[in-house]
Amino acid sequence: MWGKQVYNTGDLSRNNWWLAMVTFGEGWHNNHHAFDYSARQGLEWWQIDLTWYVIKIFKAIGWATDVKTPTESHKQRKMFNSEMVAEDMKTQAPTKSQKFVM
Template identity: 90%
Template sequence: MGRWVKIVMMPCGEFLGRKWNLQDLVIATVLSSMHFLCLFAPFYFTWGAFWLAFALHMLTGLGVTLSFHRNLAHKSFRLPKWLEYLFAYIAVLSLQGSPIEWVSSHRYHHQYTDTQKDVHSPIQGFWYSHIGWIIDSSSRFGKGVRIVSVLHGTLLVNSAGHMWGKQAYNTGDLSRNNWWLAMVALGEGWHNNHHAFDYSARQGLEWWQIDLTWYVINILQAIGWATDVKTPTEFQKQRKVFNGEMVATD
């Protein structure tokens, strides 16, 4: 298998049979309750509620991708402090933790990508990388329909973004570019691009790679609110590009 690490599917029984502490149980209960409440959504459906949930989904999702991820974790651009705090507050409404919590675990992920030290790698199984790590305090540092949808949009980057898709750049890890994940996660699905150039405010590096978060950053830059916006040069991209894209196996 060369430099690639084999992805294993951790048996559900093995995960459930591990030692759980009180913190793990509380988080598991909260997550389970949120998903259970979503089952009642069809019985209380109204178009007003739908569009409100959609608007909040987009807003809080953008808070995570723009603030927690690209601004705070990678410092790929600067914002005025009042706007930086506003976006961070919006991100907190996604109930994915505090900025310090989110940023620290994400930086740790980049430092040890797809190794045993990675807090959420699919080498420990898809479900562990997707959501299991959140309810496993031994590996963690440091929700309605709208909350659940934003949560899984983010979590799919950790799991699917390292399993399915194509690699354009030689990053030495399992990160993949995945078009449908980019649609779900507001541009975060161009994950191989991100691991190749983690300092970049733009993840959809090709014109056809839709990156909604980058479009917002670009607007903020045009009006002078986003400054020191970092993107890779053509020379930097050519240094890391594969001779041809490699398709991931399922």
């Protein structure tokens, strides 16, 4: 599978933006493996996750409770290289430290 592996999960899961678009956010697979408790798969503002928006609506009308997402500090602790990834997120350009699989 193609994609980035931002979080250290001990497996081969990857985030794939084009797959996320056609699966309503399920393509953010590395995010899911890193934070399996999270109701949100697209953890960054630019990671579109349509299922998350449905969950937010359900929470607002009382159909969903105890909705969990990871904190920023928890996300930082799970990253392969926190400093490199933080800089990369500013420019959104791939770096050599991020793993790609073809």
